[in-house]
Amino acid sequence: MSLLGAAHLGASLALRGFARLGKSLSVLDYVELGSSLSVRSFLRFGSALAESTINFGNTHSYAKYVSSPASSIELYVEDNRGLSVTSTGGVLHGTWTSDGAVTTSDRRLKKSIVPLYKALAESANKVAPGSQRPAGTERASAVGWVLRQLRPVSFKFKHGPEGKHSRYGFVAQELQQVLPSVVRGQGDKHLSVVYQDLIALLTLATQVLQDKLNQQEESIAAMMKYMKTLDEKIESLLAKQRQENIEQEKNTLTQHIQELEKKLEYALLKQAHGDKRAMMKPGKDYSDVEPEHIDGWPTAVQV
Structure with a gap:
């Protein structure tokens, strides 16, 4: 059935069984099928129905x-x-709301599975200048280079209801220079970013930071243990030094007291026998005279 103008099939077209309008229904202008089109079973409009x-x-x-x-x-x-x-x-x-989303991630659907840090290092060696490439393929080196190259931004869309809200993310053209595998689109097409792939990158970065934190905690614990050992050694040396100082001071004080005792005894003896000494004639030998001392004082101190 070909219609060059307009076709009006009444207020309603009711088909209780099967209706076939030829092999094709071609409408060049406008077709109106009443206020309602009710089909109880199956409706087929030929092999093709062309309309934009x-x-x-x-x-x-x-x-x-x-x-x-x-x-x-x-x-x-x-x-x-x-x-x-x-x-x-x-x-x-626009903006879509979902109560939940599930992403296919079965190993049986994947191939060429490699650790992310190796893929990052390989990507960096392709896109980065020689002087800026990460050293080796170590996890910390690879992920560190990528994180330093990323530029998080705040932006607003030019069109659509979300244009009044500030959004946070990346510019696809900039991200394409660092991680081309997460950018979709070529030529004049608008570029898109597979943001969910960045979850793995953030996970790897967190793991690297956690490894560094664990190493630092172990180093700090070892340093604290070493400092405690040094503190104990220093305290032992100080205690020993204090004891030696006390003994030395005690010996010095005892020696000083003994010297004072000698001087005092000598002075007392000198005073007690001053007159007798004064009476001794010069040049006379008194070596046979027994020395005298004061009771209670060391006998070694004699006059």
């Missing part, structure tokens, strides 16, 4: 077929594009 836009209720909410640059179907609500579907996937436009 299908409206739902009004002209502001519709599904649109786009043939270029790639075949896709776009869903609009109140003239705002909400969903685009292609043969390889789709795009959600």
Whole structure:
């Protein structure tokens, strides 16, 4: 059935069984199927139904077929594009809310599995100048280089309801220079970022920082133990030195007291025998005279 103008099939078209409108239904202008189209079983419009836009209720909410640059179907609500579907996937436009999301991650669906730090080092060696490349493929070196190259930014979208809100993230063109594997799109297409892949990067960075923290804690514990040993040795040496000083001071004081005792005894003897000494004649030998001393004083101190 070919219609060059318009076709009105009454106020309603009710099909209780099966209806076939030829092999194809081609509409060049406009077709109106009454106020309602009720199908109780199965409706087939030939082998092809060609139309670029299908409206739902009004002209502001519709599904649109786009043939270029790639075949896709776009869903609009109140003239705002909400969903685009292609043969390889789709795009959600605007802000979507979900009660939960699950991402496929089965090992059986993956290949070429390697540690992330090795992939980062390989990527860095490809995109970084020679002087800025990370040294080796160690975890800390690889992830450290990537983190230093990333530039987190705050921004606002130019269009859409989210344009009034500040967002946080990265600029895809800048991220493409560091981690090209997480950026999608080429040429004049808008670039997109696989943000969920950055979770693995942040996890690796946290692990590296945790390793460094553990090493520092072990070093601090070893230093504290060594300092405690030194403190005990120093305290032992100080105690020994104090004891030696006490003994030395005691000996010095005893020696000094003994010297004072000698001097005092000598002075007392000198005073007690002053007259007798004064009476001794000069030049006379008194070696046979027995020395005298004061009772209670050391006998070694004699006059």
